[in-house]
Amino acid sequence: MQRNLRRKMLLLSTCTFCALSLPAWGQTETGNVSTGANQSNAEIVVTATRRAQALQDVPMSINVATGEQIERLKIFDVKDVQQLAPGLELRNDNGRANSATLRGVTFDPDQGTGPAVDLYFNEVPIDAQTAFTAIYDIDQIEVLRGPQGGLRGRTAPSGAITIRTRRPNLSSIEGYVQGTATEDAGYNVQGGVSLPLITDKLAIRASMLVDGNRLNQVRNIVRWDRSRSRTESARLSVAFQPVEGFDINVMYQYLNADNRLYPQVFGPGNPVIGNPAVGLDDRYTLAEGRSRFINNSHLVTVNAKYDFGPVTLDFIGGHQETKLTQYGESDPGNAIHSYAPTQITRSPYNVDSAELRLLSNNDGFFNWSIGGTYSKQTGNVTVDSPLDYIPSVPGVPVPVAPIFPLTGLISIPVSAETYSLAGSIRLQPTDQLTFEAAGRYSVISSKQFATISIPGAGTFPIVDFEKKLHPFTGSATLTYEPTSDLTVYAAYGRSFRAPTAGVGIPQNVSQDLAISKAERSNTYEIGLKTAFFDRRLSLDIAAFYQKFDNFISRFTGIATDQGTNIDFNGDGIPDGVFVGPPDGTVDTNADYNYNGDATVKGVEATISGRPMDNWDASISASYVKAHYDNAVLPCNTVDPVTGQSVIVPNPAFGGVNNVSYCQRDSRLADVPDFSLTANSEFRFGTGPVQPFIRGLITYRPSVFSERQQFRFPHRELINLFVGVRGEENKWEVSAFVRNLLNQNKITNISFNNATITGDNVLGGAGVIFDSGYRTVNLTNPREFGLSGTFKF
Numbered sequence: 001m002q003r004n005l006r007r008k009m010l011l012l013s014t015c016t017f018c019a020l021s022l023p024a025w026g027q028t029e030t031g032n033v034s035t036g037a038n039q040s041n042a043e044i045v046v047t048a049t050r051r052a053q054a055l056q057d058v059p060m061s062i063n064v065a066t067g068e069q070i071e072r073l074k075i076f077d078v079k080d081v082q083q084l085a086p087g088l089e090l091r092n093d094n095g096r097a098n099s100a101t102l103r104g105v106t107f108d109p110d111q112g113t114g115p116a117v118d119l120y121f122n123e124v125p126i127d128a129q130t131a132f133t134a135i136y137d138i139d140q141i142e143v144l145r146g147p148q149g150g151l152r153g154r155t156a157p158s159g160a161i162t163i164r165t166r167r168p169n170l171s172s173i174e175g176y177v178q179g180t181a182t183e184d185a186g187y188n189v190q191g192g193v194s195l196p197l198i199t200d201k202l203a204i205r206a207s208m209l210v211d212g213n214r215l216n217q218v219r220n221i222v223r224w225d226r227s228r229s230r231t232e233s234a235r236l237s238v239a240f241q242p243v244e245g246f247d248i249n250v251m252y253q254y255l256n257a258d259n260r261l262y263p264q265v266f267g268p269g270n271p272v273i274g275n276p277a278v279g280l281d282d283r284y285t286l287a288e289g290r291s292r293f294i295n296n297s298h299l300v301t302v303n304a305k306y307d308f309g310p311v312t313l314d315f316i317g318g319h320q321e322t323k324l325t326q327y328g329e330s331d332p333g334n335a336i337h338s339y340a341p342t343q344i345t346r347s348p349y350n351v352d353s354a355e356l357r358l359l360s361n362n363d364g365f366f367n368w369s370i371g372g373t374y375s376k377q378t379g380n381v382t383v384d385s386p387l388d389y390i391p392s393v394p395g396v397p398v399p400v401a402p403i404f405p406l407t408g409l410i411s412i413p414v415s416a417e418t419y420s421l422a423g424s425i426r427l428q429p430t431d432q433l434t435f436e437a438a439g440r441y442s443v444i445s446s447k448q449f450a451t452i453s454i455p456g457a458g459t460f461p462i463v464d465f466e467k468k469l470h471p472f473t474g475s476a477t478l479t480y481e482p483t484s485d486l487t488v489y490a491a492y493g494r495s496f497r498a499p500t501a502g503v504g505i506p507q508n509v510s511q512d513l514a515i516s517k518a519e520r521s522n523t524y525e526i527g528l529k530t531a532f533f534d535r536r537l538s539l540d541i542a543a544f545y546q547k548f549d550n551f552i553s554r555f556t557g558i559a560t561d562q563g564t565n566i567d568f569n570g571d572g573i574p575d576g577v578f579v580g581p582p583d584g585t586v587d588t589n590a591d592y593n594y595n596g597d598a599t600v601k602g603v604e605a606t607i608s609g610r611p612m613d614n615w616d617a618s619i620s621a622s623y624v625k626a627h628y629d630n631a632v633l634p635c636n637t638v639d640p641v642t643g644q645s646v647i648v649p650n651p652a653f654g655g656v657n658n659v660s661y662c663q664r665d666s667r668l669a670d671v672p673d674f675s676l677t678a679n680s681e682f683r684f685g686t687g688p689v690q691p692f693i694r695g696l697i698t699y700r701p702s703v704f705s706e707r708q709q710f711r712f713p714h715r716e717l718i719n720l721f722v723g724v725r726g727e728e729n730k731w732e733v734s735a736f737v738r739n740l741l742n743q744n745k746i747t748n749i750s751f752n753n754a755t756i757t758g759d760n761v762l763g764g765a766g767v768i769f770d771s772g773y774r775t776v777n778l779t780n781p782r783e784f785g786l787s788g789t790f791k792f
Helices: 002-015 067-072 078-084
Strands: 062-066 088-091 099-102 117-121 138-145 159-165 174-182 187-198 202-213 228-240 246-260 264-266 292-307 311-329 342-360 366-386 407-427 433-454 458-469 472-483 486-497 519-532 537-560 564-566 577-579 588-612 615-628 631-635 660-664 674-683 689-700 703-705 710-712 715-726 731-738 746-749 755-760 767-770 774-778 783-791
Touching (some): 062 067, 078 088, 078 689, 099 117, 537 631, 710 746
Parallel strands (some): 117 159
Antiparallel strands (some): 138 159, 174 187, 187 202, 202 228, 292 311, 311 342, 366 407, 433 458, 433 472, 486 519, 537 588, 564 577, 588 615, 615 674, 689 715, 715 731, 746 774, 755 767
16 A cells, blocks of 8 residues: 555656756756746865865765745745755644754753754854744745764754754845735735845845744633734844955844644543543634743844964854743643633743854865854743643543642743864865865853742742863865766764753653753764766765764653652642652643663665656655653553553663653654655746746655654645746746645644542542543644735
8 A cells, every 4th residue: 555655746746847846956947937946966165074065075864955946846835845855854733843854853842952953044043933933034944964063163963953044135225025825814024125224245135024824723711712823023134344354144043933722632622521522623612721932032143254364264143032932731631611820831941042154265185174152041931820720520521629829830941051172174185085074172161950939839930050171073074076077975973962851841740851961973974966967967965874862852741650749838738749659640741851772773865867858857855763761761651451551660770660661663753754856847948938837745654652642644746837937037926826736634633531539528539630632733724825025
């Protein structure tokens, strides 16, 4: 069945749109009248190695997308970027936490660690929530695969995504306006304009974005409301070149995003409490509380360099002030009617960073660079966490008395500083052979502690952790170019991620759940890049192996026994203060960071080209196996009789069993080993007005998740565009449809039903109130839209 489905998809991807590919990642469009002609990989310029270099010559697996491609494919949301690169998965299931998975390695922003895939905005490190919330006026995006421990200030194990905004044009006025509307109340208006103030010396560029949509298309049948989002952003850039060789670019961006994303539920419901059956296609929720996320952000980036002739001095600086506020409903399935416990999380993200590098300008045998970086993050995360006392008795589906409201205030001050010294060398003994090596020595200082304040009981510590680490990371590559159309390379990379204390974990849990260990990995890669038929066809292949020691991941919704809930102030009501060893009852579900050794290995390939002048074609595929190596990890175990989570002691673990532990060889992320993307454009005629048809396909096989105990279905997402464009690509009008096949496929699902645990007034285990629903995320339904672009 799977083999037949894959064959059908490959046939569809090669026939439906007269074959494949709008200029693929790794193909760049130029202004060839109205043909949309592409450059070859040898002509595409990237900065993956921190210097301008042809993509064909870079000894690294890279995907590239230009701003024009992003505009043409109507990519306004982070999740759509993954359709352009196999093995890359970007998700935002709750309106707040953007997560990135690359090469089978995932990351949850709530881990508090460095990400698995680093993000850079104009070469300045940035958080995922801000980087991907507003995609507009982009010059180029590069996806760099593999460890990034040497050339940039942070040391991600799986890759980096660099986003470069368009800079002011010093010599002429130019800009664009684009407007898009969809049938489901989606809209996106964006534009930018460059104004030279002093020709060839001083210019400014202003750009803006207004975007709105219905997010996951979920309707709240209790509040008579629905999910919706509105984003507003503006950007001002200044370019200054007072003399030849001296270049300064300063950018300021303001962003305000308001996401009201309700969690979707489905299942038979619970007729005893009046919860009706809900199907997947209904796209309903019954949550009575707020589910809202607000991002208010200010970002400044500074890029400056001065060419002294033999050497260039390069400076990169950034300042970010971001306030993230989330209102999260703790009873998404409405297990208790007229009750809406809401957790409010306020996360300030204040970061200053700077990098100063001196690099040689020698084109000969020996080149070098040396530099240092500094970054500091501060802020005080606060969480208003519901600790309500819910009087209950077994067998009664509702509380037996009024709920006693109680809110604990969790305070998590953040203070982290990183210094690093880095250097690189580049040896080129012949025109064909090049050796490059980079190393970085870092000093990472961090203080993490958390407390919870409970009214009437006092303030109690959750975790207290201070660290100072001195990791060394780096990379080395050997490149051989026998011809201008063939590059082969071998590469090594070493990455590091610092340990972290759990943020907002329950009180009175064991040390292994509170504080993770440091993570290290070593990666070995070989690759080939080549072009054929006068560069009408290009082929890139890379194979890699990566070994992790203490890979850090996040395990969510883990059933937890906190010990004994005591009556601290003597009023006869437990106060949410837990003491002593586990007592055999599940007190809460919580999220933990945890370590386990792991191995990642795989192959990535892209073939793209232009069989005819009016037809572009590309297919990219990735096959990656990323698995734990007999790791003992937190897990959920279920009582086969009641269907509820229970804590099962693991003798092999030998520690305090606040949670169940399982020995796993499972996947590091709930993504399949294989994935494929393809995109295509076919143009009709060569006149001043040129019709076109454009398509984008993503294929993802089914995959079984051991964490969720669920098999995620296969997905075949197809986006189709039909339109006309004018001479020199000055204007374009198109109609499009996303998710042409209207697939409603599950992308994430809760481990079991959404429940609330009440307090048993008769003593013993807590009473479970079951909503009868599981929470779920689906692919968005089919959506039609119209878009127009004008350039000047």
